Amino acid sequence: MNTQPAAGHNGDVAVDIANVAKNYGAVVAVKQVSLPIRRGEFLTLLGPSGCGKTTLLNMIAGFEAPTAGTVSIDGRDVTNVPPHLRDTGMVFQNYALFPHMNVFDNVAFGLRMRKVEKQKIAHDVEAALDMVKLSGMGGRRVKQLSGGQQQRVALARAIVFGPSVLLLDEPLSALDKNLRTQMQFELKDLHRKTGLTTVFVTHDQGEALSMSDRIVVMSKGEIQQISKPLELYSRPVNSFVASFIGEINQLPVARLKRSGKAVAFAFQDGLALDAGNDGAALPEDDADVSIFVRPESIAIADASGRAGNVVNAKVVSHIYQGTHTVTRIEAAGLGLLDMRVGGGQIIDQKPAGSAIDVHVSLDNAVVLKAVPETK
Amino acid sequence: MNDRRIWWFFIVPCMLVALAVVMSLAAVFQYSFREFIPGSLDTGGFTLENFYNIGRPLYFLVILDTLLISLLTAIFCLLLSYPVAYALVRTEAEWLRALLVILSITPLFTGEIVRTYAWMLVLGSDGFVNSILMALGIVSAPVQFMYTKFGVIVALVHFSMPVMIILLATAISHVNRDYEKAAANLGAAPLVVFWRVTVPLTMPGIVASTVVIFAWTMSAFATPQLIGGGKVLMISNLVYLQGLSSFNFPVAAVLSAVAFIAAVGSLALVQPFVTRLERRVAQQ
Ligand SMILES: Nc1ncnc2c1ncn2[C@@H]1O[C@H](COP(=O)(O)OP(=O)(O)OP(=O)(O)O)[C@@H](O)[C@H]1O
Ligand SMILES: [Mg+2]
Numbered sequence: 001m002n003t004q005p006a007a008g009h010n011g012d013v014a015v016d017i018a019n020v021a022k023n024y025g026a027v028v029a030v031k032q033v034s035l036p037i038r039r040g041e042f043l044t045l046l047g048p049s050g051c052g053k054t055t056l057l058n059m060i061a062g063f064e065a066p067t068a069g070t071v072s073i074d075g076r077d078v079t080n081v082p083p084h085l086r087d088t089g090m091v092f093q094n095y096a097l098f099p100h101m102n103v104f105d106n107v108a109f110g111l112r113m114r115k116v117e118k119q120k121i122a123h124d125v126e127a128a129l130d131m132v133k134l135s136g137m138g139g140r141r142v143k144q145l146s147g148g149q150q151q152r153v154a155l156a157r158a159i160v161f162g163p164s165v166l167l168l169d170e171p172l173s174a175l176d177k178n179l180r181t182q183m184q185f186e187l188k189d190l191h192r193k194t195g196l197t198t199v200f201v202t203h204d205q206g207e208a209l210s211m212s213d214r215i216v217v218m219s220k221g222e223i224q225q226i227s228k229p230l231e232l233y234s235r236p237v238n239s240f241v242a243s244f245i246g247e248i249n250q251l252p253v254a255r256l257k258r259s260g261k262a263v264a265f266a267f268q269d270g271l272a273l274d275a276g277n278d279g280a281a282l283p284e285d286d287a288d289v290s291i292f293v294r295p296e297s298i299a300i301a302d303a304s305g306r307a308g309n310v311v312n313a314k315v316v317s318h319i320y321q322g323t324h325t326v327t328r329i330e331a332a333g334l335g336l337l338d339m340r341v342g343g344g345q346i347i348d349q350k351p352a353g354s355a356i357d358v359h360v361s362l363d364n365a366v367v368l369k370a371v372p373e374t375k
Numbered sequence: 376m377n378d379r380r381i382w383w384f385f386i387v388p389c390m391l392v393a394l395a396v397v398m399s400l401a402a403v404f405q406y407s408f409r410e411f412i413p414g415s416l417d418t419g420g421f422t423l424e425n426f427y428n429i430g431r432p433l434y435f436l437v438i439l440d441t442l443l444i445s446l447l448t449a450i451f452c453l454l455l456s457y458p459v460a461y462a463l464v465r466t467e468a469e470w471l472r473a474l475l476v477i478l479s480i481t482p483l484f485t486g487e488i489v490r491t492y493a494w495m496l497v498l499g500s501d502g503f504v505n506s507i508l509m510a511l512g513i514v515s516a517p518v519q520f521m522y523t524k525f526g527v528i529v530a531l532v533h534f535s536m537p538v539m540i541i542l543l544a545t546a547i548s549h550v551n552r553d554y555e556k557a558a559a560n561l562g563a564a565p566l567v568v569f570w571r572v573t574v575p576l577t578m579p580g581i582v583a584s585t586v587v588i589f590a591w592t593m594s595a596f597a598t599p600q601l602i603g604g605g606k607v608l609m610i611s612n613l614v615y616l617q618g619l620s621s622f623n624f625p626v627a628a629v630l631s632a633v634a635f636i637a638a639v640g641s642l643a644l645v646q647p648f649v650t651r652l653e654r655r656v657a658q659q
Binding site for chain 2: 063082092097
């Protein structure tokens with residue numbers, strides 16, 4: 001389901017994962033993954049817990065050997081090369097800073113292993129610490145640092161020797177929310193400055209959307225979609241991706257009806273909604289479709305001032321979120337839906353239980369051919 | 376308040392045992408201040424002479440030998456046990472782990488005498504090792520292992536290894552694998568990872584277990600008695616000779632006190648150092 005053309009074996013592929021699989025006994029951790037990673041890109045592996053992100057990263061770093069397939073770095077097949085000869089820089093989830101060394105020695109470790117001359121080590125370490133805003137902190141003991149500072153040291157240690165690829169396994173998950181947002185900016189900044197090919201692992205879709213050049217969505221050891229963030233959000237290729245990326249409502253299965261240029265969806269109990277676009281990208285006439293609608297595409301009818309696609313509903317509950325409110329409604333023929341309303345006035349205007357007419361815009365809806373349930 | 380009472384069930388027996396130990400030690404040590412009356416089981420009045428006496432070469436050399444044998448035993452025991460403990464903790468092969476556990480831990484369940492006899496069979500003039508050496512033509516006459524310090528140390532090292540392996544395995548298992556992975560990722564070959572990361576992070580365990588084995592070996596008796604055969608004397612053998620052959624209880628008591636102080640002292644001296652090391656390598 002790779003939506004991007006596979007990059008060829010010219011110089012623009014930094015890491016090439018080809019038909020890689022990994023089994024632990026009967027457990028299939030990664031199933032047949034092919035993923036060319038472009039030089040200099042910020043690529044994110046996104047997926048729920050246990051989908052094989054760490055396993056894939058470990059196979060790039062060399063900590064796990066694939067059961068099948070090959071891994072190449074800079075055009076060299078490294079499938080059977082041990083980790084210390086792979087030239088990857090990894091930041092571990094727990095940072096794994098050496099507790100018996102100070103900040104300088106931690107950052108210098110990779111350079112010393114590469115037999116870099118002493119003066120250059122001192123210079124490069126300071127430059128790397130500078131890059132992560134820890135100038136002059138080389139003498140500190142690791143334990144004297146805050147979580148955010150340890151994170152930066154781990155980053156400096158991984159980038160100081162200019163690795164072929166920077167591997168980040170959920171590096172921000174141990175930080176509190178404010179610090180995490182700040183580190184997201186700094187990571188992007190660092191990526192811009194260094195131009196390092198970066199593979200970032202997360203199960204946080206917001207993090208993935210905000211930082212990545214490309215996102216690889218994985219589920220159960222398989223790649224579901226590879227896309228740019230915007231495309232992933234607006235054009236998910238299957239129901240897994242649609243429901244995993246951002247909040248989304250899945251409407252009951254409907255039948256697609258074309259009449260001329262207009263397209264409508266007929267739901268089982270007689271309700272019909274207009275597709276809102278010319279339907280060029282939609283499935284054929286009479287197909288059963290699953291429709292996914294973002295909460296921001298549902299609005300209070302009288303406020304939207306638009307005709308058509310108005311559905312009667314009843315308010316179930318509100319969740320106030322500061323800038324907006326997520327209101328759960330029970331819509332006739334559509335079931336439970338979440339809608340997103342600006343501000344918080346709706347909480348007093350339409351308390352739980354009150355009737356409400358909503359406008360369901362399908363302009364940006366994701367329409368996929370319904371797959372018969374197999375489970 | 377009531378649930379505090381349960382502590383007495385644990386504290387009272389502990390106190391009783393501790394009291395018994397202290398009293399018997401006191402009973403032994405009081406002899407060290409008594410005058411030796413040759414040919415009599417009784418001792419005389421108060422004297423400090425016994426403490427000067429152990430400065431005599433006969434005693435002093437045995438004390439030095441004991442320290443040397445204990446030190447060498449502890450060091451060789453460390454060198455041999457660390458790889459076993461490392462493999463035990465880090466191997467991914469379950470069968471290897473099981474094999475190592477069985478091989479290294481089961482000797483704990485055979486007594487010291489049994490194991491020492493086994494070593495006599497191995498080290499004797501027509502023992503296992505000499506038979507092989509002669510059969511291979513490496514030596515023409517049996518090598519003397521029995522009644523040598525070398526033989527005693529070999530047997531003592533083997534005797535202490537199970538305990539050492541358990542102590543070291545505990546220390547190694549507390550090292551998060553991610554440190555080793557991180558070092559490998561940064562370009563360190565497996566041996567470099569071992570020296571630069573694993574060994575430093577287990578240093579508190581290394582020091583502590585070496586001192587424990589050192590102190591433990593200080594009190595070895597059956598092994599030097601049987602394998603040393605009177606030619607290699609450690610303090611406890613001398614205590615036995617002085618106390619139960621010559622009935623010189625005062626000197627035996629002084630020697631016991633020396634061994635006791637050396638053992639407890641070495642543990643006490645090293646403890647602050649181990650604590651510092653532990654703080655240094657504490658993993659967050
Ligand atoms: N050493 C192992 N032995 C057996 N199974 C393993 C091993 N490592 C991983 N697995 C299994 O492989 C699957 C993928 O694991 P992996 O750690 O790659 O997931 P992940 O996507 O990184 O999840 P998370 O977000 O929780 O870190 C899981 O089902 C996991 O249980
Ligand atoms: Mg993981």
